[in-house]
Amino acid sequence: MDAATEAALRAGRPFFWANPDRRPLAVVREALAVTLADIEAAAARLDRFAPLLAGLFPELAACGGRIESELLPVPTLAARLLGHGSDRVLLKADHRLPVAGSVKARGGFHAVLAVAERLALEAGLLAGADDDYRKLGRPAARAFFADHTLSVGSTGNLGLSIGILGRALGFAVTVHMSAEARDWKKARLRSVGATVVEHAGDYTAACAEARTQAAAAPAVHFIDDENSRDLFWGYAVAGLRLPAQLCALGIDVSPEHPLCLYLPCGVGGAPGGIALGARLALGDGALVFFAEPTEAPCMLLGIASRRHAAIAVTDLGLSGRTLADGLAVARPSQFVGRLMEPVVDGLYTVADEELVRLVAAAWRDEGLRLEPAAAAALAGPGLVRAAEMAVLAGRPATHILWATGGGLLPEADFAALLAAAEGQA
């Protein structure tokens, strides 16, 4: 890591870092530990379960159990972020993803469904992958799942997605919450019958505790945010579905018409999965940028230093504490960090005060209800344009702000964020 990068990170200064090791897909495809086939398998699993999900959650009936979000035009916000140029800015409305209200709906749900499917096939509750998965909503299946526990460490939203779906299928669920987790997320989980274990320590510590407890108990299935391939593939499905969404809007993606994705990053699974899915599905015209809080830039630090999980933001004297609870992670996923070395185009950091301003801006300009983690995406286009990256020189680009969460924010919590923005102004 060069001295300027280290100094900016240590100082907690908002910072943009262009990745010198980004490589064309043709060069790295063979070496990548994840292929398009892995992601397609995850998409197929989500499709197999869609009829069951449509029956379990009334809000999914209309979409047939398919969990997806819109690409929204955000003209007023776009003008604020980039001025009136020829670039196009869209917002990927994962904050409105049904049931879980965050990006975790794809990854978390896929991880739960992978466990449920494996157990059901082993127990003969399903005859095969072409069976009618709605059977798993029947009392006999629920009673079977009730003997199994899903366990997860979370800063909030992953726990919510695992807890809500796990409980709906009949699983026992234990969520190990780090200190940052918001009270309303814990309350919501308890209301669906999940057990919430509160940890005074950070996210890495909460995960470690969950991992240890699960290892000792065969009927406890630990969903490992730092290492799970099932989570990662589930997230990546979003990338796979992008070409059709862009095509419907008449948007081409190519090196002449680049697409920039701005992805809020915690431990790395969600942005990493989406980034890889998008690169594999759209090619080298897709550029990916990760957004992190100035106090918790774990992925930037891990990639820039190439030390990944061997280094934590606390080693630089940063606190790891941030209003963006979904991104309050001090140590990145080793698996994802390695995978992203040749894939990610850049990473940037945003201060908490700016996140609060951006939450208020998205509300005022477009009526969007984002949580601070999601607002980190909004700082991206201006930084990338200012960085004058050669790949973008003179080319009109499409920018996608990936709004990763906020849909379930209670009114009072959202009002408090807007009040905080007022107070700063």
Ligand SMILES: *Cc1c(COP(=O)(O)O)cnc(C)c1O
């Ligand atoms: C979890 C989360 C992220 C980042 O996902 P990671 O897999 O932890 O990197 C971003 N935004 C929100 C709102 C989240 O909940």
